[in-house]
Amino acid sequence: MRVRVGRFFWGTLFLVVILAGSYAAAPAQSSVTLQIGCYGGAFTDVEQRFVAQPFTARTGIKISWVNGNPSDHLAKLIASRGRPAPYDIVYLDDDIEAEAVTAGVLGKSGPGDLPNLKFLYPQAINKDGYGPALNFYSTGIAYNVEKFKAAGIPAPTSWADLWDPRLAGHVAVPTLDNTMGHAFLVAAEHLAGGDESTPEKGIDKIAQIKAQSYPGSSPMLDPLLRSGDVWIAPWLNGRTWGLIGQGVPLRFVLPKEGGFFGMTTISVTATTPHRKEALAFVNDVLGPLAQLGMASEIPYGPTNKLLAGILAAYPDMAKKFPSSPEDLAKLKLINWNVFHQQYSHAVDLWNRKIASK
Amino acid sequence: MSATEVARLERSRRPRRRADPWLWILLPTLAVFGLIFAAPLADLILLSFHRMSGPAQVSAAYTLANYRAFVTDPFYLEMLLRTCGLGLLVTLGCLVVGYPVAYYLARTPSRWRGLALFLVIAPLLVSAIVRNIGWFPLLSQSGAVNWLLLKLGLIAAPLTLINNFTGVVIGLIHALLPFMILTLTTVIQRIEGDLEEAAANLGAGPMQTFWRVLLPLSLPGVVSGSLLVFAMAISAYTTPAILGGNRVLVMATYIAQQFRTVLNYPAGGTAAALLLLFAAVLTVLALQLRTGEERAP
């Protein structure tokens, strides 16, 4: 028994030593480290390779990535108002950025701070001087060509095709927790003769679809399309092309009414103690190298106009995302301020009319 | 003597009721618990007494409107009922499926016992998201289970086993079974096998032995395991979201939605507080099912 007690004691001591060691092993904070709130996965990988590594090599400033969902980052920023922010820089979806601006947690950055700003498409620049967008993506329709052919249904050309009764039970409708869900609600609102201020019309319309599933995020929609149980869904260009690349017989189309813009924005926080260094990093993110990296790896469409010529020469890459002014013209912007005013109400309606049926 | 002096004399003669010494043993854990859980949660739940003024923000004024809105709305009460139903179904399923396995693990002399115990825990080692994704090739309409059933001619058309309530029940039973099995195993282990033998010798059939010997003796374990599984079943939100296709609205998915994307802390806090209250009442009631132990004064 004494031996066992001894083992327990040594085991605890061992763990305490490991813990202490893991703290000691952390590098001394002699130079500046930027805390960056990002998405994780392939996104952070690309930013790490194409921005952070060269940036650190050039300036000695280290980068620490805090990965998670943008709404989590927003929640943390709001919670830490009045104290040092948990991030110096934060990547946010454009609609979450709108909320962040309203909450007052972001800092402004003008052309004087960001030399690369002048090369961006006008849609990428924030009207109020907050963080610009570093990429464009689009919400459109992903559908399974083989299943459509087997069922004898023509390829979809309009948002309204998702209501086709022949597709009943094989449609996935994303919830309001994600980008494509937001966009689809706006699409439904327009089809019902309304807009961002009338979620009731959109929800009533969506309730008419006999959906198989209501995925809350891309990882949930992915297996549905992979397995072939779901034949059609509103989705993002990048993820759809990802599946196509893995051999799933999908196609991504922008409906005739127009697809919807998606943007990732990057902002310095309002209370960052390292504003100068943070702005230097943000500027690099908007530069051609980082933009091309995103385009070739994820893929996301660049917001830097300088790349348009290069992309035109690589149509296989460029077809996967909005890559030219013509492509951008096919996409519609969403009025996020109005949308968010109605958001809580829209979610409530969704819960009552769709989620519990 | 005055009345007060008499009273004081009486008090000094009565033996002093000392605080139960076990309370002191409980104190450190209670203190830590209060610090790391009760205080933060209370802080958050207090937000339910305010109105939402913006994402993750509340206005200063106090109000009971959130609670009133919840309790008077049949939609929310239905959601609570659905949550309770799911919890009970999952708990029952885990009990029925888990008890035989726990019995086997507790009684078997096989040298593979260690491996079997590991296999029980193995599903929990896989991250929840990956685990749920692993269900799709099995439960989807074109998946393995339907393929097998169709091949065997047991069904004519594929069953919908996922993206609905059934999928959630399957997924939750799967995720919580290890907890039930492990709890029951440790309890059944401590019941002497001789008792079952004695019952058999006295002429009891296996079912009788189970109902009259095994079950009553393992009841504390059954209650403990059930409370554990029920608690986790009603607080699970990832599995209902993924395997239910977001068509099964339970309290936990609603709360997660409010806290995560809508950032309506008052609404989420209200639901969380009511869920806690509901579970606390149920727990206290279930604890009265104790056998072989005295009730607390």
Add this chain to the structure above:
Amino acid sequence: MIRWLALRATLFVVFAFLLAPVIIIVVVSFNGGPILSFPPTSFTTQWYALIKPSFYSALYVSLIVASCTALLSVAFGLPAALALSRGRFFGRDALNSILLSPLVVPALVTGVALYQYSLSFWDLTHVALGGTLIGLIVGHLTFGIPFGIRAILAGHARFETALEEAALNLGATPLQTFWRVTVPILRPSIVAGGIFAFVMSLDDVPIALFMGGGDATTLPVQIFTTVEFDFGGDVMAVSALIVGASAVLMLLLDRLIGLEQLFGGRP
């Protein structure tokens, strides 16, 4: 004979049910064709080679946090469980229920609450808990301790205090009695509680998402943020790796200590 067969059949079905998704993951991780396509089309180990280093450092963090959580959960859970089962104080049932409550609260709520709390903590002490291993352990203890208490409470049923009294009568001090009588009898439940806390810590996403970050990123969080972008074969490979590594660990434990010792045999 039939009863034997029925039991064996039930066991087979239950274990197949428990292991089905795990088997799928393991099989898929060796699949050379499109990910998640089942049945697999070809065999490859490339995904294991492609596991990024960030997964390994996240695994390391996860293991440390889970081990500390398990140890502390049991350390705090044991006295509490004993007090709750033997004590006769007012409000015992209520306290029992309160100590179970973290398991009723969706982990996301706990995560948000803890984050906000860590900020207030910073206000008072200027010590940051967010993004540190300590913060993660504290967060995981919120459910670890209830697990420890639950498991040990279950095993405490029908505890023969006579054995402890006998030890005391034979001259053992209360502390000796505790270590040499009480703990060994409760050992299977203590181990069970530790396993619950360990596994749930290894599984947790929401609390680690709010309390972690940077160097304090756990494996499930890493997986969670990765699959937001793609279900790469490497995610499947990492998941399969964890199961395989745990199996190896279990075999080692069995060889060295004997799982029977750990889990207790039949009386």
